[in-house]
Amino acid sequence: MALRDPGTTPVVNILVLHGPNLNLLGARETDVYGTATLATINGDMALLARELGVEVTIRQSNVEGELVDWIQQARGRHDALVINPGAYTHTSIALRDAVAGVGIPTVEVHLSNLYRREEFRRHSYIAGVAIGQISGFGADSYPLGLRAAVAHLRAQQTSAQNSRNEPEEGARRQ
Ligand code: DQA
16 A cells, blocks of 8 residues: 555545546436436445545546546555546547556446447456456446455555565575
8 A cells, every 4th residue: 555644644545536427427328327426426435435444535527638637646646546437438548648657556447337338338448557447337336446446455555564574585594
């Protein structure tokens, strides 16, 4: 887990980004995306974050460049990114480059199952630079994504602690 404030208890802050048209959730193609609104999803994420002992910062934008700016600014501020890039999933090399550029562990989430829909939704520019992708669980994809990000950070922290506790190669032989 990245320790952004050495000397104090590490505060883990996860950035949650929603891409274009996700502000319309609850009213938009409810047969595909369900009836939960973005406000409900965000409220549930905040509650889950408290339960998991982490902080979340949640933002939505319909503007590709704004999402790129937020991803760039995440370096040093956020430990992981949970992102539903919406339609930019299938079009945006800029978002992929931003994720790759900041090197923050990223979980890609989608409400719908991309692989059961139109052919053009089957390709994600983000998947190749993400830890993994959660797709098809409706509004539950978000809490699953948050849990995956936290589990990843905790596993990283455990392996960093284990390697600090391991005796040096030379010391082991003596
Ligand atoms: C989506 C899937 C995308 O293909 C679509 O453009 C969206 C939502 C999802 O959450 O299922 O806007 O990302």
